[in-house]
Amino acid sequence: SVCERDSVSNFLYANTNMRLKLPITCFILEIILIILFGVLVEYDEETDAKKWHHSNHSQYDNDFYYRYPSFQDVHVMIFIGFGFLMTFLQRYGFSSVGFNFLIAAFALQWATLMQGFFHGMHGGKIHVGVESMINADFCTGSVLISFGAVLGKTSPVQLLVMAVFEVTLFAVNEFILLSILGTKDAGGSMTIHTFGAYFGLMVTRVLYRPNLDKSKHKNSSVYHSDLFAMIGTLYLWMFWPSFNSAITAHGDDQHRTALNTYYSLAACTLSTYAMSALTAHDGKLDMVHIQNAALAGGVAAGTAGEMMLTPFGSMIVGFLAGIISVLGYKYLSPILESKLKIQDTCGIHNLHGMPGVMGAIVGAVTASLATIEIYGNGMEEVFPDVADNKRTASYQGAIQAISLAVTLGFALVGGLLVGFIMKLPIFGAPSDASCFEDSIYWEVSSKKLLDTSKLYQLISEVWELNYLLVSVRYLGTREVTRAS
CATH class of the missing domain: 1.10.3430.10 (Ammonium transporter AmtB like domains)
Structure with missing residues (x-):
């Protein structure tokens, strides 16, 4: 009632x-x-x-x-x-x-x-x-x-x-x-x-x-x-x-x-774009991937950044971080929610979790390879x-x-x-x-809460009407009616 x-x-x-x-x-x-x-x-x-x-x-x-x-x-x-x-x-x-x-x-x-x-x-x-x-x-x-x-x-x-x-x-x-x-x-x-x-x-x-x-x-x-x-x-x-x-x-x-972070981020961005298109059936980019996975290179370069990782080593780290992050958003997040009941709104596991673990591993390997010949007095x-x-x-x-x-x-x-x-x-x-x-939790006017789906539907209808008007102008009313 x-x-x-x-x-x-x-x-x-x-x-x-x-x-x-x-x-x-x-x-x-x-x-x-x-x-x-x-x-x-x-x-x-x-x-x-x-x-x-x-x-x-x-x-x-x-x-x-x-x-x-x-x-x-x-x-x-x-x-x-x-x-x-x-x-x-x-x-x-x-x-x-x-x-x-x-x-x-x-x-x-x-x-x-x-x-x-x-x-x-x-x-x-x-x-x-x-x-x-x-x-x-x-x-x-x-x-x-x-x-x-x-x-x-x-x-x-x-x-x-x-x-x-x-x-x-x-x-x-x-x-x-x-x-x-x-x-x-x-x-x-x-x-x-x-x-x-x-x-x-x-x-x-x-x-x-x-x-x-x-x-x-x-x-x-x-x-x-x-x-x-x-x-x-x-x-x-x-x-x-x-x-x-x-x-x-x-x-x-x-x-x-x-410098290491700079190159890691750049390489990560390219691999993110590549994987985003590759994992989509229609080859279209997913903004979720671009917004988040492109940053994974910065996370992964955190531990080893001050070490002698070398520029090309940083690029490898960033390149792999972007790949891992996109795959996480595409395939792992749904599994975590359905199987482990982890409702990760922003996908922090893919941007911070896995790249963070990867960065820690890279840091451990890089530290174990440190020598006086490479670092000198540094x-x-x-x-x-x-x-x-x-x-x-x-x-x-x-x-x-x-x-x-x-x-x-x-x-x-x-x-x-x-x-x-x-x-x-x-x-x-x-x-x-x-x-x-x-x-x-916020004071929000009803105008600000306009249903965006209806708004975009209205915009779509306006575009369709505009298309018909342009078609009438160039093709004539009879052809447009027949096409409709």
């Missing part, structure tokens, strides 16, 4: 109403952050006025002038690149960009504390500067990768809860790899991409919705939404060399990392323990492989536990019929 439908509608609205849930969550989290920053955080030596002017040096020796350009690029990737890449859903653009903005703003603050606690404690204080800003953005990137797996199926409160736990686990995993094991992972193939991907996949597995078909018609793109998503792709593609090289050592290390910066004879190159390669296993373990177990926490009904998740819909 009408009354029953209204009662169900009111219940669903009450459950997803963020009038109190979101403000309370945001205020509590931010107040806690402000208190913790007040107690624990202070400027580092290159940011503090008294400490910086205590010694004689040029103002331009400050690390700001070396790192800030890279930070700008990484920051753009986080807020514009990731945000717009996820706008492909036809009625979820506000949420894609808006929730990306919310999660990133919180995560970078929380990451500053968590990473500082494990990496940057000096006399009981966390020192912050431009490098800590970059590292916080890296951690945020991992959370946004996981966001891609649950896109359209979660509330903003759920996403903030996920960010709280994921940032903490990210910092622990990063500390184990970089500080305890001595792993090299400048571009984050393991710490950022692999961790974020498999954490997100496990979360979305726990949050599996057997009746998601009720929103199936909204889990798709239209012409303009794909065009917006392509904006995100291009920003990510252009700035990925900065992402991978942002915190590497100054000089040849940073230069080499950017060995001290790339593999300091190998240069000091504390470990052999083959042992370093084994450490890289072990680090991949550790990362997968943290991601899978952590995602499993956090997924069950996010499943609690108090967080206002949308119903199966309300997924992939902006109007659940």
